[in-house]
Amino acid sequence: MSQIYRVLIKTHHMTSRKKILTITKAAKRLSCSVVLKIRGPPGIMLAEGSGALEWMEIVRKLRYKxxxxxxxxxxxxxxxxxxxxxxxxxxxxxxxxxxxxxxxVLLRWWKVCMGYQNDDP
Incomplete structure (x- = not known):
């Protein structure tokens, strides 16, 4: 069984349909589950899957603000x-x-990673 990774990325905003299409194609090719918060700030990308680290590198190369x-x-x-x-x-x-x-569990994880909540038990 392959390893599962989770990646959380924040950007200024996500409005470029061309970049979103690239992200979507990469998710499909790498079998990642992805949630995007698009349009106005902030842009949020959350990915899970065995290919999430490769997907993250593709996103990084898109040079989001x-x-x-x-x-x-x-x-x-x-x-x-x-x-x-x-x-x-x-x-x-x-x-x-x-x-x-x-x-x-996922909601709490997200809130802690975003800095909205402390990691206290």
Missing amino acids: DYQLLKKESVAEARLNVPEGSVVELSTMKELGALLARDE
């Missing part, structure tokens, strides 16, 4: 609940929060 790799780690199980090779695009932080709230 204020690119920040917030977290890159190996995880025991995928929690994103997005089919492998698929990308979900959301326009607001509220929509992103609602999607992540389907899994309490």
Whole structure:
């Protein structure tokens, strides 16, 4: 069984359809589950899968403004609940929060990585 990785990236914003298409094609090719918070600031990218580290390198090369790799780690199980090779695009932080709230562990992880919550138990 291959290793599963989770990657969280924050950028200034995500508006370029050309870059989003590149990200989508990479997710499909590398069998990653991806959630994008697009349009206005901030741009958020969350990926899970065995190819997530390769996917992250493709994103890095797109040279997004204020690119920040917030977290890159190996995880025991995928929690994103997005089919492998698929990308979900959301326009607001509220929509992103609602999607992540389907899994309490993932929501807490995201809040800590974003700096919204302390890592205290």
